Amino acid sequence: MPSPKKIDVKALNPILSNESPATNTDAIGIFDSGVGGLSIAQCIEQQLPNEHLLYVADTLNAPYGEKSTIFIQQRVNSIAQWFIERKVKAIVVACNTATVSAIDQLRKNISIPVIGVEPAIKPAVTISKSKKVAILVTKATADNQRFLALVAQYSHLSDVTVQPCPGLVELIEQDKKSSVECKLLLRTYLQPLLDKGVDTIVLGCTHYPLVKTLISEICGDSVAIMETAQPVTQQLQRQLASHLLINPNTALATTQFYSSKSGADQEALFSHILQRPVILNRYP
Ligand code: DGL
DSSP states (O other): OOOGGGOOGGGOOOOOOOOOOOOTTSOEEEEESSSTTHHHHHHHHHHOTTSOEEEEEOGGGOOGGGSOHHHHHHHHHHHHHHHHHTTOSEEEEOOHHHHHHHHHHHHHHOOSOEEOOOOOHHHHHHHOSSSEEEEEEOHHHHTOHHHHHHHHHHTTTSEEEEEEOTTHHHHHHTTOTTSHHHHHHHHHHHHHHHHHTOOEEEEOSTTGGGGHHHHHHHHOTTSEEEOOHHHHHHHHHHHHHHTTOOOOOOSOOOEEEEESSOSHHHHHHHHHHHTSOOOEEEOO
């Protein structure tokens, strides 16, 4: 794999537009750089139990938050291509970093619904009493113009601090989310926000709900923590309905899991997070 910095924009892989019309029994493709998107996949499984899901974790290339925009766009296009070859009816970009870096160009290239993750800034600035809100994000999201423009839309309503959290995704991917190391790292990022009087924290990376308990422990009950799995699931449902793509079969559907990094440890990580045995297939 070449260094992300050396990738030429002209080398960006185009998506083949060989889509045949989607049918309502087709699966939905969901992806993330790793296990973060499982927080969204779980919500979709619970609320749309008749929908077949294909989940791709691009773990070999995680963390996306430390990569260039061009590199992330290339990965997103490759995964979307793979989904299209499997004839999915919609794609959920279950990753904030991939959403801000690549969703606009992805939507231009394919015609099926593409649902992204938007951090819950609007509800956060609405409920914050101290009018001090923080968003925890990856470095790539913190540097992204699309994301910064979204933050700017709400900065007249509340003081909004963007807090990058480098190292956190790596610890979660290593199944060290309950470790002292993880707690110390989180405290480093959270304590200055608490000292500042922040009373509402937005989780702007889909990996972070997996350490929500730890975040709550550090911040205490008086700090509200905002996630996005629910609004993403509702948006998916609306998109499927408007394209007449809701699966009419009432039988329970299946979720198939794929990862670019195979191995027993990866299978154990998925099983640990989902609290059920998971068979992990090799992507691509
Ligand atoms: N879970 C992803 C996000 O929401 C990606 C994290 C990463 O790979 O850095 O940002």
